[in-house]
Amino acid sequence: MQNLVLLGGGHSHAIALRLLGLNPLPQVRLILISDVMEAPYSGMLPGHIAGLYSHQECHINLLKLANFAQADLILDRAVSLDLEHQLVICQNHVPVPFDYLSIDIGSTPATNLISGAEYAIPVKPVPQFLEDWENFLEEIKVIKQSDRLSLPKIGIVGGGAGGVELALTMQARTDCKIHLCHRSSTLMSGYVPDIGHKFAQLLQQRGIKLHLNQTVNAITEDISNKALHCNSGLTINCDRIFWVTNATAPDWIKNSGIATDIQGFIAIDHSLRSLSHPNIFATGDIATIKDDPRPKAGVFAVRQGKPLYQNLRRVTLGKTPIPFYPQKQHLALIGTGDGRAIAVRGRIMIGASKLLWIWKDRIDRKFMAQFVRL
Ligand SMILES: Cc1cc2nc3c(=O)[nH]c(=O)nc-3n(C[C@H](O)[C@H](O)[C@H](O)COP(=O)(O)OP(=O)(O)OC[C@H]3O[C@@H](n4cnc5c(N)ncnc54)[C@H](O)[C@@H]3O)c2cc1C
Structure with a gap:
């Protein structure tokens, strides 16, 4: 039996867990470590602040998702990694051993250099x-x-x-x-x-x-x-x-000895695998593809979900992971808080319009529905 540990309930992991629930991996014990039971979906978060979505509408229930994927949920915060012994060290839980580890813990805004x-x-x-x-x-x-x-x-x-x-x-x-x-x-x-x-x-x-x-x-x-x-x-x-x-990575990532970029984000290749530790994958804000970075945006974390699942499946079955090349440009739909939205792609900007909001709302609700109707 191999231990596959998913650290963090970010967007890529939510998608990977759903796919793992639909197609369970043989001979794999799946463990999700998350410091929250409900993971916020970034696409609907501003709409929630504007009062357009309830808390429930913009949060993914990780317990339900973990149950669906037959994963053990450890509700705790990881505080470091012991890479030599292949352990995730948590604040309260005993160290969690892994054969394969996937990290999707997001980022936090930089405040450390500011007095007050x-x-x-x-x-x-x-x-x-x-x-x-x-x-x-x-x-x-x-x-x-x-x-x-x-x-x-x-x-x-x-x-x-x-x-x-x-x-x-x-x-x-x-x-x-x-x-x-x-x-x-x-x-x-x-x-x-x-x-x-x-x-x-x-x-x-x-x-x-x-x-x-x-x-x-x-x-x-x-x-x-x-x-x-x-x-x-x-x-x-x-x-x-x-x-x-701007987004920053926690110090314990860099201190663990895993290869990072200059800002401390985990350096990965196109197959979403750590450059220094081939049994560790990373996606979303916490990861940077070497020589081909993408913006720290939820849309990229979402797109990495399916290739992450495919590569976790491949490595646990003894196969080589395959590369994934995300688009360079993406369509951003930005809510203006008043029931309208603006579409931006490259140099083109359209809106603000109610129709764009209706479109964005449909996309986001469809995304969330896949975690409700499991
Ligand atoms: C106000 C605001 C609006 C935004 N709007 C958009 C938008 O409209 N579209 C867009 O594409 N992007 C948007 N973003 C960016 C977006 O939030 C991030 O890019 C996205 O959430 C990154 O996804 P992720 O999967 O990397 O991590 P996250 O979604 O941040 O998920 C990481 C998860 O890991 C958990 N975690 C963190 N540390 C630990 C730990 N040590 N142990 C255990 N669990 C841990 C966290 O609690 C969290 O649940 C917005 C950001 C902000 C601040």
């Missing part, structure tokens, strides 16, 4: 972010019901696709004044500058205050409010600060 980072709410881990968001919505409800005229001010740090979508959806949900800080001169790094300019116009039309070329280096808090401090000397007073900067 504890006053901001990082958007990942998602469960903590959603709890803070729900508390904030309660506060706003109380303010709206009382005679107090001014709504809280929101600061968002990071103007990538995630930060832009968050700004639009938070504004649509709360009517709060929003300040968005971004360190470059153009929003949406990873897209052509023209797309960034168009999104900047859209945000300004919606009354969102943009602070481009502003690198936040500190956050302070006093009795009345919080403040964002930028390298330029600019200070922005806010009541809540959300942190959506």
